Amino acid sequence: MGRPLTVIQREDNRDKPCVMCQSFGDIRPSYTMDGLCRTHARRRSEGAPLDRIPEKAPDGAGHIDKNGYRHVTVNGRRQFEHRVITEGVLGRPLWSDEEIHHVNGNRADNRVDGPFKVDERGRLRSGNLEIWSSNQPRGQEIGPKLEWAVELLTTYGEFDADRLRAVLAVHGSAEERRRYSRLRSA
Known part of the structure; x- marks a missing residue:
């Protein structure tokens, strides 16, 4: 043993x-x-x-990932820099139907040159960033489509409120004319 x-x-x-x-x-x-x-x-x-x-990266520190996108640390969370910049310029979080595209194809180039504006071709741009939206109206009835169109225009672009009132005077209901009477041209 x-x-x-x-x-x-x-x-x-x-x-x-x-x-x-x-x-x-x-x-x-x-x-x-x-x-x-x-x-x-x-x-x-x-x-x-x-x-x-190593310590966690301080806020604002970042890196470029294998796909070419720049990430930054904001409030201890890693986020895409182009989304952080766009949300800062817009003054609101991006909606789930919004995407940010890089005009020149360089995913690390997140330059902006002021507020986002609709250009002559209908693209919402600032510098190298462009906002795309997949938002679309429900159904095929004209009333909901008009409401959606006005909401889209007031959110993203410039429109002629007087022209809208003229269309509603011919085709709109009294409720629609009342609802959109307060709109001002941008």
């Missing part, structure tokens, strides 16, 4: 600071019995060096 087995007693280092992070002057809670945080434990299992864990 041999010697009897002895129980190996290991100190439970969970809920103490990570020994690797502590050696770099950082404080992260340990996750494993041997005192490593989650990141260092993962690196050890992958065979990667147990180097210092």
